[in-house]
Amino acid sequence: MAGIALLMMLIHHFFGFQYYRLDSNWFYEPFKIAGVSLERIFASAGKLCVAIFAFMSGYAIWINRKKYIGLKYVAGRAAEFLLNYWIIVFLFYIYACATGDRRPDAGTLLQNLYGGATGPGFPYVNVAFAWYVCFYIVLLMLSPVLLRLTYRLTWIQDVFLLIFLQFLHWGMQISGIDSAFHSISITLISGTLIASVFGLLVAKWDVFGRVESICRNHPTALGCCLIVTVLSIRQIFLLSGINTGLSEALFAGTFVFASILMFKHSGTATIRKILIWIGINSMNMWFLHSIFFTGSRPWQHILYFPHYSVLILLWGIILLIPGAIGVSWIQKRILSWCKQLSGVLTTSK
Numbered sequence: 001m002a003g004i005a006l007l008m009m010l011i012h013h014f015f016g017f018q019y020y021r022l023d024s025n026w027f028y029e030p031f032k033i034a035g036v037s038l039e040r041i042f043a044s045a046g047k048l049c050v051a052i053f054a055f056m057s058g059y060a061i062w063i064n065r066k067k068y069i070g071l072k073y074v075a076g077r078a079a080e081f082l083l084n085y086w087i088i089v090f091l092f093y094i095y096a097c098a099t100g101d102r103r104p105d106a107g108t109l110l111q112n113l114y115g116g117a118t119g120p121g122f123p124y125v126n127v128a129f130a131w132y133v134c135f136y137i138v139l140l141m142l143s144p145v146l147l148r149l150t151y152r153l154t155w156i157q158d159v160f161l162l163i164f165l166q167f168l169h170w171g172m173q174i175s176g177i178d179s180a181f182h183s184i185s186i187t188l189i190s191g192t193l194i195a196s197v198f199g200l201l202v203a204k205w206d207v208f209g210r211v212e213s214i215c216r217n218h219p220t221a222l223g224c225c226l227i228v229t230v231l232s233i234r235q236i237f238l239l240s241g242i243n244t245g246l247s248e249a250l251f252a253g254t255f256v257f258a259s260i261l262m263f264k265h266s267g268t269a270t271i272r273k274i275l276i277w278i279g280i281n282s283m284n285m286w287f288l289h290s291i292f293f294t295g296s297r298p299w300q301h302i303l304y305f306p307h308y309s310v311l312i313l314l315w316g317i318i319l320l321i322p323g324a325i326g327v328s329w330i331q332k333r334i335l336s337w338c339k340q341l342s343g344v345l346t347t348s349k
Helices: 002-015 038-046 049-063 071-099 106-112 131-152 155-175 186-204 207-212 219-239 245-264 269-280 282-293 298-303 309-348
Strands: none
Touching: 002 038, 002 049, 002 269, 002 282, 002 309, 038 219, 049 131, 049 186, 049 245, 071 106, 071 131, 071 282, 071 309, 131 155, 131 186, 155 186, 155 245, 186 207, 186 245, 207 245, 219 245, 245 269, 269 282, 282 298, 282 309, 298 309
């Protein structure tokens, strides 16, 4: 599922934001519906990717609740996640130094280490889509509390918990709390958290298993129709100005179920293997594709060279694969050294 979400993210960023691209980087948009190109329609649908990642994170927390309820495991998971991200931050900084591109100052670099002060709008080289780092660390810190809380709740109380989180999110938006935190959006984190809690609750009540048991007839066709329906209704919501954390959570959960229903009963082994590989490397590819939209953006010219959207997407994936493999190798080596060092220090005591 992470592989599908990552592809949606690439489509969202490659084709959804004109101001992300330099004027010389363009793509053909021959087919339009009501004056809107298919590329921009798919890009808008792709924005659901973040809610999908958050939903799956919450789902995984419940499935592995015996681990996530312990502070030691949560701290180790957070440290490993941050170390992987910091390696990419370091590589981006080295890249900026080597190319003479603009670099963040020391204070800004410290903010970058937790995903703050990042984005395509900043003039310096940064991991442009790293705000999720701060969100994920917050989610990990809250996971023991959420697990202990939801253990005791009935399904009706779980529903009220989701409603409470939505009202809390709205309250934060009204309060203007983001103005007090210049480097990170607190309301973006609070809104995304709803999808994670929803994923946790879906796993708790085995909603997927229960619904799948009554969807035995034509699961592939049903899954495909459900995906189209979900994305269409979500688009109507967005055009109507309705975009809440709770609605995104519901759309993400339904999309995940529909995708599982469709790919579990269809699709070639090759496609599954490709999506699984992308899913395993999704976080590295998430961070690494920032290189196309940061600093002076020289790599962006290479990305949009084909000018046809399908070719741009495939070309972008091909460009990211060597980097994802290389970064993964570096991460594993450093993590291995850290564990060996930790073992030596423990033994010496």
